[in-house]
Structures are given as structure tokens and as C-alpha cells.
Amino acid sequence: MPRWGTCTSKHFRWSSPVAQGVVLCVLTFGVILPICCHRLLYSHYFLKSVYLDSLSDASLQKSYDRGQEALHFWESAASTKSLKDPLETDAKKPDLLITIVTSRRTEGRDYHYLLQVAQQLKSLLKACGDKPCAEVMLCDVESGPSLNEDALLMEKEFLVVRRSPDERWNNKDVANIFEKEKRDYVFCLRKGWHLMRPKNVVVLEDDALPMTDFFPLIKNLLSRRFALNTLYVKLYHPERLQRYWNPEPYRILEWLGLGLFGATILILLLSHCTPLSFTFSPLHLLFLTLYIMAVSELAGRHYLLEIRRLSPQLYAVSPATECCTPAMLYPGNASIRVAQYLDQAFCAKGNAKDMVLYKIARSMPGEKAHSVEPNIIKHIGAYSSIRTNPPLPRLI
Numbered sequence: 001m002p003r004w005g006t007c008t009s010k011h012f013r014w015s016s017p018v019a020q021g022v023v024l025c026v027l028t029f030g031v032i033l034p035i036c037c038h039r040l041l042y043s044h045y046f047l048k049s050v051y052l053d054s055l056s057d058a059s060l061q062k063s064y065d066r067g068q069e070a071l072h073f074w075e076s077a078a079s080t081k082s083l084k085d086p087l088e089t090d091a092k093k094p095d096l097l098i099t100i101v102t103s104r105r106t107e108g109r110d111y112h113y114l115l116q117v118a119q120q121l122k123s124l125l126k127a128c129g130d131k132p133c134a135e136v137m138l139c140d141v142e143s144g145p146s147l148n149e150d151a152l153l154m155e156k157e158f159l160v161v162r163r164s165p166d167e168r169w170n171n172k173d174v175a176n177i178f179e180k181e182k183r184d185y186v187f188c189l190r191k192g193w194h195l196m197r198p199k200n201v202v203v204l205e206d207d208a209l210p211m212t213d214f215f216p217l218i219k220n221l222l223s224r225r226f227a228l229n230t231l232y233v234k235l236y237h238p239e240r241l242q243r244y245w246n247p248e249p250y251r252i253l254e255w256l257g258l259g260l261f262g263a264t265i266l267i268l269l270l271s272h273c274t275p276l277s278f279t280f281s282p283l284h285l286l287f288l289t290l291y292i293m294a295v296s297e298l299a300g301r302h303y304l305l306e307i308r309r310l311s312p313q314l315y316a317v318s319p320a321t322e323c324c325t326p327a328m329l330y331p332g333n334a335s336i337r338v339a340q341y342l343d344q345a346f347c348a349k350g351n352a353k354d355m356v357l358y359k360i361a362r363s364m365p366g367e368k369a370h371s372v373e374p375n376i377i378k379h380i381g382a383y384s385s386i387r388t389n390p391p392l393p394r395l396i
């Protein structure tokens with residue numbers, strides 16, 4: 001048998017590979033990982049009962065502060081600045097149109113999600129330089145008697161579109177909130193297309209905060225070959241669903257690849273960089289592959305994905321995952337195709353527009369859909385405007 005070391009005792013052979021494997025596992029999974037990962041929200045070692053409440057409260061407070069700051073920002077911008085006429089953008093045929101779908105929120109309204117998102121976009125657009133990276137259109141789908149005050153605040157800065165009274169009347173007949181949400185989305189897709197004829201479209205829900213490298217990443221994605229032939233690219237997937245254990249075929253392959261790669265590195269290190277006498281065997285490779293796979297899953301795939309942020313080229317594109325549509329890229333004329341497809345579907349609880357879109361992309365001949373990882377937006381909406389909210393929203 002190959003030997004990893006030379007320690008022996010009377011009753012137990014420390015030099016046996018099995019004993020060394022057991023020690024390695026006990027140390028890694030019983031000591032090192034619990035110490036390093038017990039505060040990491042998306043790790044299996046996260047101590048929910050100890051840290052979840054304080055982390056959630058801190059996150060809510062941070063979002064509240066950002067919301068209040070954004071409110072002051074937009075209030076002073078609206079009252080003091082003489083801003084460009086937003087309607088100027090109509091005829092531009094921009095390379096990229098960002099449409100933000102927004103409705104008035106009753107729960108969580110003090111967090112001013114829309115204002116946070118718009119403030120971030122404004123600062124990212126400023127960083128683009130002379131040639132704007134995108135045009136922005138707010139699509140205010142509010143059709144109740146109360147106004148969406150946050151959208152009103154931005155009328156001088158961005159183009160804000162709403163339904164005409166006739167269109168609003170039709171909207172009252174919708175059977176359920178999920179069908180209404182879908183129709184609102186379709187309305188925004190069509191409005192953006194007809195007003196601007198953009199070359200590409202990103203649709204953000206009003207609680208999708210773009211990250212700082214948002215525009216370079218979109219540009220990079222659009223320059224990749226797959227973008228010519230995709231119905232949509234999902235720019236966000238909930239962190240809690242990013243684990244290897246959430247079965248997606250490509251993730252299993254990634255997991256195996258990571259295990260094999262990590263095991264090979266470990267074997268090379270053990271045989272060349274340590275004084276241990278180490279003889280390679282296929283069993284070593286198998287054990288170390290499983291070891292690396294277990295470490296990466298238990299520590300949290302989410303944290304591994306963060307390494308990809310080093311460069312736009314490292315962002316991974318894979319077949320689309322099911323849930324959620326807070327940020328979607330529609331290359332070319334895909335946005336208008338999606339509007340047509342969604343029009344033919346009926347949404348209800350358990351079959352909201354995200355599920356419907358996913359099914360369409362899988363069933364329509366010639367259509368493909370993709371997801372990018374890691375996320376390009378941060379989802380800041382702790383309160384849903386569609387579903388019942390818990391009294392105190394928690395991060396997971």
C-alpha cells in the first residue's frame with residue numbers, strides 16, 4: 001500500500017492511507033470548515049439560529065439607509081436641476097435599452113427600491129463617458145387610484161411610460177396578480193420596442209440593483225457568439241439556489257471538473273512540494289476528488305463563483321435555470337418575441353411569468369435560453385409586491 005507518512009503506534013497504524021484520510025476529513029469537516037464558514041450565509045455550516053436575525057436586520061437597515069439617501073438625491077435633483085428632455089431619447093435606436101418595470105409598493109415602500117436602482121444606474125451611466133452605454137426607460141405599470149410617487153420623482157431624468165386610460169381599463173379584468181404581472185411585463189416590453197427600436201434590451205424589475213461592472217459585463221455578453229441565438233439571458237439567480245446540490249446538469253459537470261482539477265493539484269503538491277513519501281494511485285485520485293467536491297459544496301458554491309468577478313471573460317454562461325426574472329437580457333429582437341410568447345400563456349400561482357418563460361424557451365423549436373453566473377445584479381427587494389410577506393423578512 002502507498003504510504004503518506006511514517007508515524008506508527010502500537011494499536012493504530014497512523015501511516016495507513018485510510019487513517020490519514022479519516023484524520024484529514026475530521027480536521028477539514030469537523031474543525032476547519034466550521035470555524036471558517038459558520039458566519040457565511042450560503043454555506044452549509046451557517047449557524048442560522050445564531051446569525052440569521054442579526055444579518056437580516058443589518059441588511060434591512062442598510063437598504064433602508066440607501067433608500068432614504070436615494071430619496072434625498074432624487075428630491076433635490078428634481079427640484080434644483082434643469083434636466084434634459086427625456087423624450088429626446090425616443091428616436092435614438094440605442095444599442096441598449098434598460099427598461100425598469102415598476103409599480104407602487106405598499107409594503108416596504110420606505111426602502112424606495114426604484115430610487116436606489118435608478119440612482120445606481122445614473123452613476124453607472126455617468127461612468128460610461130461621452131457615449132452613453134444605454135438609454136433608460138421607466139415603465140410605471142401602476143393602474144390603481146394612487147400614484148407611483150417614486151416614478152413621478154424621476155420624470156425629468158428618465159423617460160417614464162404609463163398605460164393610457166383605455167389600456168388601464170382592460171387591465172382591471174385580469175384574473176389574478178400573476179397574470180397581471182405578466183401583462184404588465186408584456187406592456188413594458190412592447191412599449192420599449194415601439195418607442196425606441198433598441199438593438200438589445202435589458203429589463204430590470206424595480207428591486208434589481210445593478211452591480212458596478214454591469215455595463216462592461218452586458219457588453220461582454222453581447223459580444224459572445226451564443227448571444228446571437230438566444231431568447232434571453234438571465235442575469236440573476238437566487239443565491240440560495242446556486243448550490244451544487246440544486247440539481248442542474250451543467251452544475252454536476254462543473255462539480256466533477258472542480259473535484260478532478262483540485263485533486264490533481266493536491267496530488268502534484270503532495271508528491272513534489274512536501275517531504276512525505278507519496279505514491280500516486282487511482283484510489284487517491286478518487287478520494288481527493290470526492291474530498292474537494294465535498295469541501296466546495298459545504299463551504300458554499302456561491303463563494304467560489306465570486307472568483308469569476310475578476311474579469312468579465314470569466315463569467316460563466318450556461319443553459320437557463322428556472323426561477324425568477326429580476327434582470328433579463330434580450331438580445332436583438334428577442335424582447336418582442338418574448339412579448340408574443342407571453343401573450344399566448346396564462347399565468348397563475350405556481351405558474352408565474354418566470355416559469356412560463358422557462359417552459360417557452362424549452363418547448364419552442366429553435367429557441368434557447370441562458371443564465372450567467374455570478375449574478376450581475378443584487379436583488380434588494382426584501383418585500384414582494386405580489387406575494388404575502390412575512391412580518392419580518394429574512395435573508396434566507
Ligand SMILES: CC(=O)N[C@H]1[C@@H](OP(=O)(O)OP(=O)(O)OC[C@H]2O[C@@H](n3ccc(=O)[nH]c3=O)[C@H](O)[C@@H]2O)O[C@H](CO)[C@H](O)[C@@H]1O
Pocket residue numbers: 101102103141177178180181182184185204205206207238323324325326352353354379381383384385386387
Ligand atoms: C427575486 C425574485 O425572485 N423575484 C421574482 C418574484 O417577484 P417578487 O415576489 O419578489 O415580486 P416583486 O415585488 O419583486 O415584483 C416583481 C416585478 O413585478 C412588478 N409588478 C408588481 C405588481 C404588479 O401588479 N405588476 C407588476 O408589474 C414589480 O414592479 C416588479 O418589477 O416572482 C416574480 C414572478 O411572480 C418574478 O419571477 C420575480 O423575478
